[in-house]
Amino acid sequence: MKIYKSIITVILTILIAIPSTIANAEVLQQALSASLSLTSPIPNPALTGGDITFELAVNVANSNPGVAGIEVYLSFDPALVTPPTTPNGAAEVLPDFFGASNVSINEVLPAAQCPGAASPCVHLVLAGPAQTTQNGVAARFHFRGLAVGSACFTVLQSNLVNANGFQVVHTPATQQCVTVQYRGIVNGVVQRQGVPASPNTGAGTTACSSVTAIGAETFGPVNTNNTSGFKLTNLSVGAYTVRATYPGYLTTEKTGVSIVAGGPAINLAAATLRGGDVNGDNAINILDIGAVISKFGRASLAVKSASANCTLADEPADINDDGQVNISDLAITAGNWGSVGPVLWP
Ligand SMILES: [Ca+2]
Numbered sequence: 040m041k042i043y044k045s046i047i048t049v050i051l052t053i054l055i056a057i058p059s060t061i062a063n064a065e066v067l068q069q070a071l072s073a074s075l076s077l078t079s080p081i082p083n084p085a086l087t088g089g090d091i092t093f094e095l096a097v098n099v100a101n102s103n104p105g106v107a108g109i110e111v112y113l114s115f116d117p118a119l120v121t122p123p124t125t126p127n128g129a130a131e132v133l134p135d136f137f138g139a140s141n142v143s144i145n146e147v148l149p150a151a152q153c154p155g156a157a158s159p160c161v162h163l164v165l166a167g168p169a170q171t172t173q174n175g176v177a178a179r180f181h182f183r184g185l186a187v188g189s190a191c192f193t194v195l196q197s198n199l200v201n202a203n204g205f206q207v208v209h210t211p212a213t214q215q216c217v218t219v220q221y222r223g224i225v226n227g228v229v230q231r232q233g234v235p236a237s238p239n240t241g242a243g244t245t246a247c248s249s250v251t252a253i254g255a256e257t258f259g260p261v262n263t264n265n266t267s268g269f270k271l272t273n274l275s276v277g278a279y280t281v282r283a284t285y286p287g288y289l290t291t292e293k294t295g296v297s298i299v300a301g302g303p304a305i306n307l308a309a310a311t312l313r314g315g316d317v318n319g320d321n322a323i324n325i326l327d328i329g330a331v332i333s334k335f336g337r338a339s340l341a342v343k344s345a346s347a348n349c350t351l352a353d354e355p356a357d358i359n360d361d362g363q364v365n366i367s368d369l370a371i372t373a374g375n376w377g378s379v380g381p382v383l384w385p
């Protein structure tokens with residue numbers, strides 16, 4: 040009997056509780072809520088000299104008479120990032136929250152004019168038709184990486200204002216940070232013995248020597264262009280050996296190429312590959328002489344450097360890429376008799 044009594048009590052308690060729970064939920068759903076947030080910076084890690092973007096998202100629910108103004112002071116670390124001057128400046132106003140017809144102030148202020156006066160900031164003011172319940176991106180911030188480090192963006196102060204001009208209490212945006220990394224560039228020229236710097240002049244042809252930077256990571260290969268130049272980009276900080284190759288030629292290498300954070304682009308001295316290694320074993324000897332002689336007199340041969348994208352196969356016995364194996368190829372090979380690679384880059 041006592042057990043039945045308890046069960047009835049529990050059931051009654053639940054029945055009484057259900058309507059009030061629904062009522063509370065309705066009250067919660069109608070309650071005002073508003074928040075600002077910053078999206079994660081893209082890309083992360085970013086690069087020195089590279090673009091960084093992130094967005095200001097606004098979420099408002101049940102605001103009466105509705106949010107009609109947003110003001111944000113966003114601090115940044117001027118040692119690590121800078122707002123670009125073009126094309127949109129520091130902030131690009133987007134229509135996702137207020138619609139297309141919003142007005143804005145978008146300015147970069149010196150530290151003295153920013154809340155806290157500790158760092159410069161982007162001052163952004165947006166206004167538009169009152170939004171009662173709306174979730175959207177109001178603006179996109181643009182920065183450029185300057186130096187290596189962790190660059191943080193903080194909303195120093197934000198104001199949400201309703202259509203009557205009163206402040207709307209809101210959850211402020213939390214800080215976002217991006218790692219700025221350095222990426223280096225190595226430039227140079229790789230010519231080939233017996234071949235002009237602009238081989239096979241004509242539309243789209245390139246010199247097609249293959250250049251690779253080998254370190255903890257490998258970058259490349261890239262092909263030399265129509266004037267025998269190359270550019271290796273996006274190298275992470277570290278030490279590299281730069282290696283240049285072409286079929287029928289000894290490898291040339293530059294060791295100790297060092298990419299340091301913030302350093303300028305490295306320009307290597309021009310190198311000229313030495314011809315005659317027909318069999319590709321990085322030594323020029325009787326085997327290579329034999330290989331040239333065995334194909335002596337052949338014509339219309341495949342030439343890698345005659346193709347725009349260097350995808351053609353190459354006949355290595357045609358050292359100088361004129362499409363035929365003759366006395367010129369034999370002379371180049373014989374002249375380098377006994378040479379071995381890798382040859383040191385000048
Ligand atoms: Ca050889």
Ligand SMILES: [Ca+2]
Nearest residue numbers: 354355357360
């Ligand atoms: Ca060839």
Ligand SMILES: [Ca+2]
Nearest residue numbers: 357359361363
């Ligand atoms: Ca030839």
